[in-house]
Amino acid sequence: MTILELHALYFRGRVPTLNEGEFETLVSIFPALMVAMADDEIQKEEKELINLAATEIVEDIASQGYSEEQKTLLKKNYLEEINRLTENSAFWEENFLYTLSLYLEIQPEFGGVISDFMSEVASSHGDTNEKELAEIFRVKSKLGID
Numbered sequence: 001m002t003i004l005e006l007h008a009l010y011f012r013g014r015v016p017t018l019n020e021g022e023f024e025t026l027v028s029i030f031p032a033l034m035v036a037m038a039d040d041e042i043q044k045e046e047k048e049l050i051n052l053a054a055t056e057i058v059e060d061i062a063s064q065g066y067s068e069e070q071k072t073l074l075k076k077n078y079l080e081e082i083n084r085l086t087e088n089s090a091f092w093e094e095n096f097l098y099t100l101s102l103y104l105e106i107q108p109e110f111g112g113v114i115s116d117f118m119s120e121v122a123s124s125h126g127d128t129n130e131k132e133l134a135e136i137f138r139v140k141s142k143l144g145i146d
Contacts, residue, residue, distance in 0.1 A: 001095060001102070002102070003023065003027060003099060006023075006095055006096070007020050017080065018074075018077055018078070021061070025057045026082070026085070028110070029082065030085060032114075032117045032121040033085055034089060035121050035135045036050060036121050036122075037089060038132045038134070039131040039132060042086065043125040044125070045124040046125060050082060053117065054075070054078040055075060058071060058075045097139065097142045100114075101143045101144055104144060105144070111143065114143065114145065118140075
């Protein structure tokens with residue numbers, strides 16, 4: 001499944017709040033969400049780090065000519081979609097990880113960024129626990145990241 005096909009599936013039955021390019025970056029954050037939820041609870045520090053990443057992504061995208069109003073709306077949309085994915089991660093896991101694995105076959109260098117972000121989220125509240133380590137290993141395996 002391509003990012004474009006996943007975008008259509010994800011927003012089926014509702015108005016898309018992110019265009020395909022914006023959605024692509026949301027897909028790349030998903031593995032970190034999986035790690036944050038590995039111990040059945042997203043710690044405050046994990047949530048803050050993921051939201052900070054979303055804010056930085058919005059800043060980067062908005063620098064391509066978005067108005068302040070568009071930037072504010074995009075940030076709101078990203079945070080809402082992160083919350084939606086957090087609440088429905090089990091439903092979306094297979095599609096998101098499969099699509100991201102195909103993307104990484106084309107752009108394998110991006111795997112390191114995803115791996116580093118998963119580790120950063122896991123350690124954001126202090127020590128990385130066994131469940132988080134196991135989730136990092138599982139997700140990296142599904143994505144084909146060494």
